[in-house]
Amino acid sequence: MFIFFLKRILQSIPVLLIVSLVTFVMIRSAPGGPFDQDRNVPPTVIKNLNAHYHLDDPLWKQYLDYMFNLLQGDFGPSFKFQSHTVNDLISAGFPPTLELAFYATLFALVIGLTAGIIASLKPNSLQDYVPMSSAMLGICLPSFVLGPLLLLIFGIWLQWLPVAGWGQIPGDKILPSITLGASYAAYIARISRGGMLEVLSQDYIRTARAKGLSPFRIVFVHALRGGITPVISFLGPAIAGLLAGSFVVETIFQIPGLGRFYVQAAFNRDYTMIMGCTIFFAFLIVSFNLLADIILVWLNPRLRQHVSEGN
Amino acid sequence: MKFSLQIAILFLALLTSLSACNGKRKTLVELGNEQQILHVGNGDEISSVDPHSTSGMPEYHVILSLYEGLVSKNTKTLAIEPGVAERWEISDDGLIYTFHLRDDAKWSNGDKVVANDFVQTWLRGLMPALANEYASSMFVVKNGQNIYEGKADPKDFGAVALDDRTLQVTLNAPTPYFLQLLDHHSAYPVHIPTIKKFGKIDERGTRWTRPENFVGNGAFVLGEWTPNKYLSVKKSPTYWNAKNVRLNEVRYYPIQKYTTEERMFRSGQLHATYYLPREKLAVYKNAHDPALRSYPNFATYFYRFNVTKKPLDDVRVRKALAYSIDRKRIVEFVTKFGQIPAYTLTPPDENGYVAKAKMPYDVALAKKLLAEAGFPNGVGFPRLTITFNSTDEHQHIAEAVQQMWKDNLGVDIALEATEWKVFLDKEKQLDYQIDRASWIGDYLDPNTFLEMFVTNNGNNRTGFSDPRYDALIAKAALESNQEIRFGYFQEAEKILMDAAPILPFYTYNWNRLITSSVKGWDDNIMDYYPFKNMYLEH
Numbered sequence: 001m002f003i004f005f006l007k008r009i010l011q012s013i014p015v016l017l018i019v020s021l022v023t024f025v026m027i028r029s030a031p032g033g034p035f036d037q038d039r040n041v042p043p044t045v046i047k048n049l050n051a052h053y054h055l056d057d058p059l060w061k062q063y064l065d066y067m068f069n070l071l072q073g074d075f076g077p078s079f080k081f082q083s084h085t086v087n088d089l090i091s092a093g094f095p096p097t098l099e100l101a102f103y104a105t106l107f108a109l110v111i112g113l114t115a116g117i118i119a120s121l122k123p124n125s126l127q128d129y130v131p132m133s134s135a136m137l138g139i140c141l142p143s144f145v146l147g148p149l150l151l152l153i154f155g156i157w158l159q160w161l162p163v164a165g166w167g168q169i170p171g172d173k174i175l176p177s178i179t180l181g182a183s184y185a186a187y188i189a190r191i192s193r194g195g196m197l198e199v200l201s202q203d204y205i206r207t208a209r210a211k212g213l214s215p216f217r218i219v220f221v222h223a224l225r226g227g228i229t230p231v232i233s234f235l236g237p238a239i240a241g242l243l244a245g246s247f248v249v250e251t252i253f254q255i256p257g258l259g260r261f262y263v264q265a266a267f268n269r270d271y272t273m274i275m276g277c278t279i280f281f282a283f284l285i286v287s288f289n290l291l292a293d294i295i296l297v298w299l300n301p302r303l304r305q306h307v308s309e310g311n
Numbered sequence: 312m313k314f315s316l317q318i319a320i321l322f323l324a325l326l327t328s329l330s331a332c333n334g335k336r337k338t339l340v341e342l343g344n345e346q347q348i349l350h351v352g353n354g355d356e357i358s359s360v361d362p363h364s365t366s367g368m369p370e371y372h373v374i375l376s377l378y379e380g381l382v383s384k385n386t387k388t389l390a391i392e393p394g395v396a397e398r399w400e401i402s403d404d405g406l407i408y409t410f411h412l413r414d415d416a417k418w419s420n421g422d423k424v425v426a427n428d429f430v431q432t433w434l435r436g437l438m439p440a441l442a443n444e445y446a447s448s449m450f451v452v453k454n455g456q457n458i459y460e461g462k463a464d465p466k467d468f469g470a471v472a473l474d475d476r477t478l479q480v481t482l483n484a485p486t487p488y489f490l491q492l493l494d495h496h497s498a499y500p501v502h503i504p505t506i507k508k509f510g511k512i513d514e515r516g517t518r519w520t521r522p523e524n525f526v527g528n529g530a531f532v533l534g535e536w537t538p539n540k541y542l543s544v545k546k547s548p549t550y551w552n553a554k555n556v557r558l559n560e561v562r563y564y565p566i567q568k569y570t571t572e573e574r575m576f577r578s579g580q581l582h583a584t585y586y587l588p589r590e591k592l593a594v595y596k597n598a599h600d601p602a603l604r605s606y607p608n609f610a611t612y613f614y615r616f617n618v619t620k621k622p623l624d625d626v627r628v629r630k631a632l633a634y635s636i637d638r639k640r641i642v643e644f645v646t647k648f649g650q651i652p653a654y655t656l657t658p659p660d661e662n663g664y665v666a667k668a669k670m671p672y673d674v675a676l677a678k679k680l681l682a683e684a685g686f687p688n689g690v691g692f693p694r695l696t697i698t699f700n701s702t703d704e705h706q707h708i709a710e711a712v713q714q715m716w717k718d719n720l721g722v723d724i725a726l727e728a729t730e731w732k733v734f735l736d737k738e739k740q741l742d743y744q745i746d747r748a749s750w751i752g753d754y755l756d757p758n759t760f761l762e763m764f765v766t767n768n769g770n771n772r773t774g775f776s777d778p779r780y781d782a783l784i785a786k787a788a789l790e791s792n793q794e795i796r797f798g799y800f801q802e803a804e805k806i807l808m809d810a811a812p813i814l815p816f817y818t819y820n821w822n823r824l825i826t827s828s829v830k831g832w833d834d835n836i837m838d839y840y841p842f843k844n845m846y847l848e849h
Contacts, residue, residue, distance in 0.1 A: 030733075031732065031736040031737075032730075032731075032735055032736040033732070036735045036736065036739070037444075037735070038735065038749075039770060040739075040768070040769025040770045040772075041769075042444075042446075042447070042769060044439060045442045045443070045444055045446070046442075048439050048440055048441075048442040049442045051440075052440070052442065052514075052515065077516050080358050081356065081358055081359070081538060082358055082361070082364055082515055082516035082520075083358075083359045083360065083361075083516065083518075083520040084538060088538075089538060092538055092539075093538070093539065148570070151574060155574065155578055156574065156577060159578065162578065162580065163571075163574040163575055163577075164566075164571055164575045164580060165575075165580065166540065168540075169339065169580070170336070251568050252568065253571070254566055254568075254571050254575070256537055256538060256539035256540035257539075260539050261538070261539065264356070267730075267731060269732050
């Protein structure tokens with residue numbers, strides 16, 4: 001088992017290296033540079049800026065220097081936001097993104113699991129159709145539609161919740177979390193319904209029913225553990241997706257998260273910021289996938305056995 | 312079913328509690344009015360507060376609060392007013408300016424602002440390693456350019472501190488807009504000892520620009536700064552005119568999405584927006600909403616023709632294309648943002664310059680010119696491409712132009728939308744045929760527009776070159792009599808319009824929303840709004 005995890009961790013190192021190299025090559029081959037502006041910047045100024053940020057070194061040297069600094073935890077200076085280093089910006093932008101992803105996941109889990117379980121209890125009835133149709137709607141509605149819609153209703157018409165900001169006005173975290181979590185809630189509802197339906201038809205559930213256990217105990221103690229397995233394997237990449245894909249929601253709700261920095265960096269050709277964000281997000285995605293694998297193996301005795309035999 | 316019922320009840324309870332707890336809460340605007348805290352949209356996150364390493368408008372609006380130059384401007388008339396200098400004299404030949412600094416001007420750490428601070432600051436701006444994009448604005452001062460190019464010693468700089476309160480500046484040539492240049496942020500003083508404390512004097516990005524280290528001489532000092540959230544400036548107790556500064560704090564919000572900004576305004580989170588979504592202008596206009604402010608901007612939207620490429624190397628072709636555009640229809644039916652049709656490059660200037668040369672809208676003449684160039688009714692005209700950076704507005708304008716050229720001249724044009732940096736790259740390398748452009752004046756003088764089309768100017772980017780034009784712009788630079796100077800500019804602009812390397816469309820119009828509680832915010836063509844004179848009424 002230990003060797004399995006060690007192998008998985010070691011596998012992620014070349015993944016990160018390849019990600020960094022491919023990103024480096026791609027951003028350097030994109031037309032335009034970080035200091036290009038609408039107004040002419042005199043060639044001497046560009047030359048001095050390139051010298052200041054070592055952009056006049058050979059590309060291979062720039063990459064090696066960057067990786068060497070990265071190993072020491074230094075992501076370098078931001079070309080665009082000169083008063084801040086990339087480390088500053090990631091540490092300023094990541095907490096709101098993480099918090100947003102956390103609330104969105106919480107919302108997705110609570111709503112998704114509840115809807116999935118309710119639907120699975122009476123398949124092909126109204127109790128199944130209503131939550132599942134809502135889930136379908138949730139999947140179909142992209143966040144750039146749902147967000148402004150919620151804002152219009154709860155922010156502008158009813159004036160119950162703030163329309164933008166993060167941690168500035170009470171309640172300003174509610175709408176973005178719902179907007180980001182909605183489509184994930186919908187997926188979780190459908191996945192957990194499927195999982196639950198499969199488990200509820202198993203022999204051990206029939207045995208539990210025959211023994212006269214309460215429906216609550218059957219559903220939440222015996223069936224849920226098996227029923228949510230597909231949800232867990234979905235959650236790893238989902239959380240990573242929530243973290244890396246929160247840009248739209250961050251823009252709509254004016255949240256100072258890392259997603260916005262990332263996209264701005266790409267438009268600004270802020271090389272170090274693009275590299276920093278990509279490597280940081282790649283690290284997160286790899287880590288969450290790994291974590292999901294670990295939890296899956298821990299939850300599923302069959303997988304656990306398979307892993308041990310494999311070793 | 313029981314579960315569903317429970318969930319429904321839970322939701323209802325949540326919604327009720329939300330409505331109950333938020334019903335009476337004061338908005339940020341209401342709280343701000345009570346505490347004199349102004350909340351304003353500022354377009355984008357700023358790159359720095361170092362006046363020597365920034366160039367954007369969002370940065371300028373913050374810097375305007377943090378520093379004060381020798382002079383400032385009247386927000387209504389844009390006339391030059393005293394700043395750190397309480398008065399000044401100009402020699403008869405217009406070459407020597409003597410500034411007398413006020414005695415009570417102080418830095419936020421309590422140090423006195425002295426004449427040498429300006430000399431050292433301007434010399435810093437001329438240090439090549441700092442890569443100051445506006446270094447050339449000090450080239451008008453004697454030896455400014457030579458120092459920048461390493462050909463002269465900084466000791467020989469034309470700006471000299473005669474004593475702590477007297478600064479003498481010698482210019483290379485009479486420059487009637489010199490005082491305007493001094494109110495440009497690159498001429499504002501920086502606190503050199505603080506900069507040196509956190510790094511080399513000519514190093515950009517050191518930590519002197521962080522709130523905990525910052526020292527400035529403006530009406531406000533740097534407060535909190537959370538990137539992409541907001542930056543705040545707080546009233547400076549050491550500012551010489553602090554007793555007349557009524558705002559305690561200004562919060563600048565970097566909101567890139569104008570729809571988000573407008574929503575924030577409507578829900579009481581902002582006193583003033585930076586801009587307005589285009590589609591919302593009609594809504595506010597029709598409602599006669601007093602929050603709407605709409606005024607022309609010292610900026611022109613135009614197309615560049617690459618005169619090095621066939622058939623655009625033929626002036627008749629360029630003129631035909633330019634004369635067949637109905638600008639009125641474009642601003643009324645396409646852009647719909649209150650812009651003024653432009654038939655020349657320079658916008659009407661509040662300093663008195665109004666260009667006489669104008670491009671006509673004359674389809675018959677355009678057809679005739681095109682036929683003379685060898686393309687009667689557009690027959691045989693190659694398929695040219697309009698390149699623009701991909702935004703809805705540029706796309707819509709390009710589509711309208713495409714249609715007008717098709718209808719009026721019978722020529723087929725292709726459109727190419729590219730990402731911003733790709734667009735800039737293509738433009739600089741003259742790798743385009745027709746591309747969209749805009750220019751915002753740096754100071755209130757036609758020179759800021761017309762200088763652009765001098766041969767080999769970095770902003771020319773059309774390949775246009777005319778020695779007569781270059782000579783007129785050079786003559787204007789040496790002339791101190793404003794009337795004669797404007798005469799040169801009129802002649803130069805006529806040459807430019809006759810050669811038509813550009814196709815002007817409109818003078819920009821700025822639209823923003825401001826709550827009625829904000830007092831002292833004047834509309835002007837330079838979009839110049841220092842917060843030191845404003846206050847909030849409640």
